[in-house]
Amino acid sequence: METLLATDVAAKQQTDFLPLQGTDYVEFYVGNAKQAAHFYKTAFGFQSLAYAGPETGVRDRASYVIRQNKLTFVLTTPLRPGNAIADHIYKHGDGVKVLALKVENATSAWEETTKRGAKSYFEPETLKDGEGEVVLSGIHTYGDTVHLFVERKNYNGVFMPGFKKWESTYNPTDTGLLYVDHCVGNVGWNQMDVWVKFYEEVMGFRNILTFDDNDISTEYSALMSKVMSNGNGFVKFPINEPAEGKKKSQVEEYLDFYNGEGVQHVAIATNNIIETVTTLQSRGVEFLKIPSSYYVDLIDRVGHIDEDLEPLKELGILVDKDDEGYLLQIFSKPIEDRPTLFFEIIQRKGAKSFGKGNFKALFEALEREQDARGNL
Ligand code: FE2
Numbered sequence: 001m002e003t004l005l006a007t008d009v010a011a012k013q014q015t016d017f018l019p020l021q022g023t024d025y026v027e028f029y030v031g032n033a034k035q036a037a038h039f040y041k042t043a044f045g046f047q048s049l050a051y052a053g054p055e056t057g058v059r060d061r062a063s064y065v066i067r068q069n070k071l072t073f074v075l076t077t078p079l080r081p082g083n084a085i086a087d088h089i090y091k092h093g094d095g096v097k098v099l100a101l102k103v104e105n106a107t108s109a110w111e112e113t114t115k116r117g118a119k120s121y122f123e124p125e126t127l128k129d130g131e132g133e134v135v136l137s138g139i140h141t142y143g144d145t146v147h148l149f150v151e152r153k154n155y156n157g158v159f160m161p162g163f164k165k166w167e168s169t170y171n172p173t174d175t176g177l178l179y180v181d182h183c184v185g186n187v188g189w190n191q192m193d194v195w196v197k198f199y200e201e202v203m204g205f206r207n208i209l210t211f212d213d214n215d216i217s218t219e220y221s222a223l224m225s226k227v228m229s230n231g232n233g234f235v236k237f238p239i240n241e242p243a244e245g246k247k248k249s250q251v252e253e254y255l256d257f258y259n260g261e262g263v264q265h266v267a268i269a270t271n272n273i274i275e276t277v278t279t280l281q282s283r284g285v286e287f288l289k290i291p292s293s294y295y296v297d298l299i300d301r302v303g304h305i306d307e308d309l310e311p312l313k314e315l316g317i318l319v320d321k322d323d324e325g326y327l328l329q330i331f332s333k334p335i336e337d338r339p340t341l342f343f344e345i346i347q348r349k350g351a352k353s354f355g356k357g358n359f360k361a362l363f364e365a366l367e368r369e370q371d372a373r374g375n376l
Helices: 002-015 033-044 084-092 106-114 192-201 250-258 273-282 298-302 309-315 358-372
Strands: 022-029 047-052 061-068 071-078 095-102 120-129 132-140 146-151 177-186 206-211 222-229 236-243 262-270 318-321 326-331 342-349
Touching: 022 084, 022 146, 022 177, 033 047, 033 061, 033 071, 071 084, 071 177, 084 095, 095 262, 106 120, 106 132, 106 146, 120 146, 177 250, 177 342, 192 206, 192 222, 192 236, 236 250, 250 262, 250 358, 262 273, 273 309, 273 326, 273 342, 298 318, 318 358, 326 358
Parallel strands: 022 071, 095 146, 177 236, 262 342
Antiparallel strands: 022 095, 047 061, 061 071, 120 132, 132 146, 177 262, 206 222, 222 236, 318 326, 326 342
16 A cells, blocks of 8 residues: 555656646647637537638638636637648548647646657747737647647736637537547557557656557457546546457448547547537537447446436447446547547546446447458
8 A cells, every 4th residue: 555655646746747627628720710609609509709811910720719617628720721721621520739738838748848859849939919928839749630728817808818708609508528538549560559658758648548459449440549647637638549450340341431640539528418419410420330239238238327228229329337436428420520539528426537338349440440441
């Protein structure tokens, strides 16, 4: 016991160089930000928050900021070809560019990570307006994805300098989405440990869970995954790589269509997954189907759960457990035409990590979709 405590203390001290307060926002580069914002408002229940574009003096792009509880998305599109945003979309399709992390000090976050080997995306810069100041800095991670460090303790404005409040007459009700639970990256063959090392050494994260290809394989395809978590557990980044199977790994399909490494899914927390998923479905969000056989011995596998089995079965919600409790989760189909980014909706009931039991059911469901696309 004492040894465990000592290890915990040592681990905490080790992570002190990059204290993270959670996810600040997720920014997507998309082909049409105006329409994407409408989609996320309509289907997922976000509200309009802020806007930047030609009307606010930004000449090369338009960005729409939408929010639901503590969940903030930024949807950005280029106004002309021949720039980094346009090239990103040409190469990857719509996808996640920025995983922005909220910090107390964006300058020290940049210094501490770059001195440990992070490649700088941009140096700390201070943005100011009448509402105060925001300090931003950025580093590269896998593929063309970047982490921004956002220091907003001296800012009272609606989002950040350069943005104006976006008032809309269209304000659909929310769907109970609360905050980002975790964001998963897909990386290339034999690259998982490279990025695990990056998160350990450069960002002070710890590997809290490992799934090897025996845990995550079906009859046809396989992948490996390691879950990286920061010190306080607010930020979790699982990393997947493809593994050899009889047929093509779903991670490989992603890498093919995204044209490289990138964010596979963003998992969003809710306090009532049955209500949230019922509403999302009624608004047109499509989820993976789970065969009813999954539910036959579910209670034997996970023990008592508070929820009725019937709605879980009807919606296709998966249940799994770790040492501390259980969790309910469901996965959407890709939200663009390329089989790349999708969303997970998750409700935690005690479990802080992930279970191994759901992977097979999930990946068999994914494979059925992959097969329907002719990519298995
Ligand atoms: Fe997930």
